[in-house]
Amino acid sequence: MLAVSLPRASTPGETVGESAFDFSGDFDIDFAELLAGLDGADDLPDLELDPCEILRADSAAAGGAENLPAEATDGVGAQPSECSEEKVPSDDEILSPGSREEALAPEVKSASPDGGGGCRKPAAAKAKGSQGKRKVKVDWTPELHRRFVEAVEQLGVDKAVPSRILELMGIDCLTRHNIASHLQKYRSHRKHMLAREAEGASWSHRRHTYGGPAGAGAGGGPAGLKREMSPWLAPAMGFPSPPPPPHHPHHHPHGIQHFCRPLLHVWGHPTVIDQSIAHTWPKHLLPPRPQTTVSSPLPWPVAPHPPLHPPPLGSSWQPQYPRRFPPPPVPGIPSQPIYRPAGAVQAAVPPPPPPPLPLSKRAVPLTNLQDAHLSNECIDAAIGDVLAQPWLPLPLGLKPPSLEGVMVELQRQGISNIPPCT
């Protein structure tokens, strides 16, 4: 039932890199395959008890999987005993879709009062003596990271401070240090990513300007610029899973969602991935929810529409979610003036989606547009509106939408009065 297959880079040889893995629509994972790939014996060097443990809860009762102590106490003072001793989960246990299904329980808050990382004692600890000078390593699972990002986004990247983030995350077993550390890296990566995005944007712009075909062959982009999957740039990727329908098995009353597509560890550690994503990933996550792909007229799967309804509690769907960064060049997608012209951004994604304005009033400053151009420009703007929405995954590695498809999607979203193309 959870059959899935890891999307393979469509362009073999060419380093499309992770671009093939967009966080968009449905993403299937073939557990069978994963299991197969595990060739069973591979060790699970990582035994850390990650804070996410908490995310999966204690209520799990089903599936026969034992519940791991949801509380993680600070390794320093605590007795090692506290730590779920070497939890050496068998792969089957970990991957058993059945058990995992319920394993990921809704409970998010841990009663655990103190902070701490997890329980595993670092290898080094042995040398350091029982004092366990070194704190246990926190496993920043995608889910955990997602929450982190949510919190940060909520606070504002600039105002986000460890303590506050921690608060919002509501994960007791994390310490401010953990957060600070992660935040440090988050910022770092973000900075890097932004730089890249900018680079890519300019490149894209040039390409558009000069009309050259996308970097022939290459994934598209400046030499060596591979699009990276970056969970850091929250809006574009790693968006929270849209709330499943209330009746859906995974629906959680509190809006606690699981990660959509935990393909790579939080930000795709190469090291980890190599070892087999199976080890790091499925451990904590539910099989990616068949991502109830709202059948979309568009050539790419469209995430169910969170935008229109207010976010479920605690979700990161903030009204202030305008696309903050220029979309990166997408391989295979001609960079038509698809995106909103600079300056139109503000008006583009207003929180309260009032009755769809006639296209002629949308995003684009039409003042100086000729009537003759109106249609195309407006359509572009409208398309930009759609594409710019954070919940709409970038169609990485996918074919560009046909105009027709886009139109349909636009209409579906209530943008109906689209002037005829000229």
Next chain:
DNA sequence: CGGTAAATAT
């Protein structure tokens, strides 16, 4: 406390 650099672990 928060930020950042250095140290360590994997």
Next chain:
DNA sequence: AATATTTACC
């Protein structure tokens, strides 16, 4: 060798 995470410092 590179990256992730923890620790030490300011």
